[in-house]
Amino acid sequence: MPLFNVGDTVRIKNSHPPGHRRTPFYVRGKTGVIERYCGDFKNPEELAYGFDGTPKRELYRVRIAQTDLWENYDGPAGDTLDLEIYDHWLEKAEG
Amino acid sequence: MNQRQHDMGGMDASPVEASAHEAEPWAKMITSLAAAMREYDVMRIDELRRALEDLPPEIYEQDYFERWSEAMVNLLEEKGLLTRDEVMSRMDAIKAKLGS
Amino acid sequence: MSTDDRGTHDHDHDHEHPGTTPDVNETGYYELMAEAMKELLIEKGVVSADDVRRNLEFLDSRDPVDGGRVIAKAWTDPDFKKRLLEDGTAAVGEMGLTMGDAELVVVENTDDVHNMIVCTLCSCYPRTLLGLPPDWYKSKSYRSRAVVEPRAVLREFGTEVPDDMTVRVHDSNADMRYLVLPKQPEGTEDWPAEKLAEIVSRDAMVGVVLPEA
Numbered sequence: 001m002p003l004f005n006v007g008d009t010v011r012i013k014n015s016h017p018p019g020h021r022r023t024p025f026y027v028r029g030k031t032g033v034i035e036r037y038c039g040d041f042k043n044p045e046e047l048a049y050g051f052d053g054t055p056k057r058e059l060y061r062v063r064i065a066q067t068d069l070w071e072n073y074d075g076p077a078g079d080t081l082d083l084e085i086y087d088h089w090l091e092k093a094e095g
Numbered sequence: 096m097n098q099r100q101h102d103m104g105g106m107d108a109s110p111v112e113a114s115a116h117e118a119e120p121w122a123k124m125i126t127s128l129a130a131a132m133r134e135y136d137v138m139r140i141d142e143l144r145r146a147l148e149d150l151p152p153e154i155y156e157q158d159y160f161e162r163w164s165e166a167m168v169n170l171l172e173e174k175g176l177l178t179r180d181e182v183m184s185r186m187d188a189i190k191a192k193l194g195s
Numbered sequence: 196m197s198t199d200d201r202g203t204h205d206h207d208h209d210h211e212h213p214g215t216t217p218d219v220n221e222t223g224y225y226e227l228m229a230e231a232m233k234e235l236l237i238e239k240g241v242v243s244a245d246d247v248r249r250n251l252e253f254l255d256s257r258d259p260v261d262g263g264r265v266i267a268k269a270w271t272d273p274d275f276k277k278r279l280l281e282d283g284t285a286a287v288g289e290m291g292l293t294m295g296d297a298e299l300v301v302v303e304n305t306d307d308v309h310n311m312i313v314c315t316l317c318s319c320y321p322r323t324l325l326g327l328p329p330d331w332y333k334s335k336s337y338r339s340r341a342v343v344e345p346r347a348v349l350r351e352f353g354t355e356v357p358d359d360m361t362v363r364v365h366d367s368n369a370d371m372r373y374l375v376l377p378k379q380p381e382g383t384e385d386w387p388a389e390k391l392a393e394i395v396s397r398d399a400m401v402g403v404v405l406p407e408a
Binding site for chain 3: 023024038059069078
Binding site: 110112124171177 | 236335337338351
């Protein structure tokens with residue numbers, strides 16, 4: 001059962017653990033909306049060090065408003081950035 | 096916490112240069128080597144990415160396939176599959192054989 | 196390892212100046228390194244010569260022509276287009292194309308939305324559909340700036356997206372790979388799929404240019 005539903009507002013954790021991470025720096029601490037659930041995948045942060053990647057992680061596409069990402073975004077307010085975030089990097093946020 | 100070298104989103108950078116440049120045969124060969132090792136799960140793409148991210152900055156800034164090569168040597172050495180010294184010696188041997 | 200380790204080996208190139216552009220000899224150095232790795236891995240039985248050859252043949256067989264066929268089919272077959280947008284991996288599978296370990300997400304350009312693809316963390320790219328990525332896709336310039344100033348980057352490719360359209364940037368940062376389904380150019384409605392496939396460029400499928408008839 002997916003932990004999040006399409007349309008849920010989520011916050012990407014503002015965490016900076018060492019190691020191989022698939023959550024880019026520029027989205028950490030940012031808030032967006034679940035665009036789709038992509039399925040369950042082996043955790044690349046574990047696979048990168050030779051572990052078996054389990055438990056699998058739920059992967060979501062999160063849509064973030066560009067104006068929420070960058071203070072001086074040069075473009076219309078509707079422009080967006082979509083990217084993939086594993087469930088352990090996500091927390092529910094107030095819509 | 097600083098943004099790491101490979102994690103580039105939002106960094107300052109120059110305009111994009113849309114050059115057309117075919118991958119050289121050796122670049123395709125190491126790509127194929129990596130793919131073959133992935134088939135046997137002896138070297139995962141996630142491991143290779145981690146090895147790439149951990150390269151010294153002056154190596155990470157090199158050409159894409161050059162840094163791939165360096166990361167592969169480091170990773171294969173870590174896995175005990177070969178050593179950098181072995182690779183270096185073999186390079187010398189190949190070069191000698193080529194007579195250059 | 197450190198870069199100094201490599202300085203102890205006697206090669207006719209210089210690693211003592213970080214950040215300098217590799218010269219011709221440097222390229223030769225990596226050519227030798229690739230050959231050395233291949234020989235050693237085969238000798239040690241990690242992979243076979245046949246494994247390497249087979250993967251090389253597959254790599255050489257991949258180019259944007261397949262991506263173009265997918266787009267042309269979507270333009271000419273509404274049911275296929277629907278399936279392609281719902282489950283890209285399965286839809287390209289119908290055409291005998293594979294995504295390897297990844298999954299395909301196809302994003303559709305419309306009158307209101309322009310999509311573009313980047314991978315800020317490495318250079319993830321739908322290689323099985325488009326072949327190896329171009330140099331610019333792997334460059335620091337593109338990887339850094341596509342997410343923060345996409346419209347400026349698009350202008351550098353000669354693509355002006357009006358302000359009444361939304362630009363959606365997709366960071367291909369994990370297990371999905373992306374293909375942009377461009378808008379079919381006006382005046383090509385009667386074209387057969389084979390002819391349409393020829394006007395779909397690699398760069399149009401990454402979303403930095405628009406196809407032209």
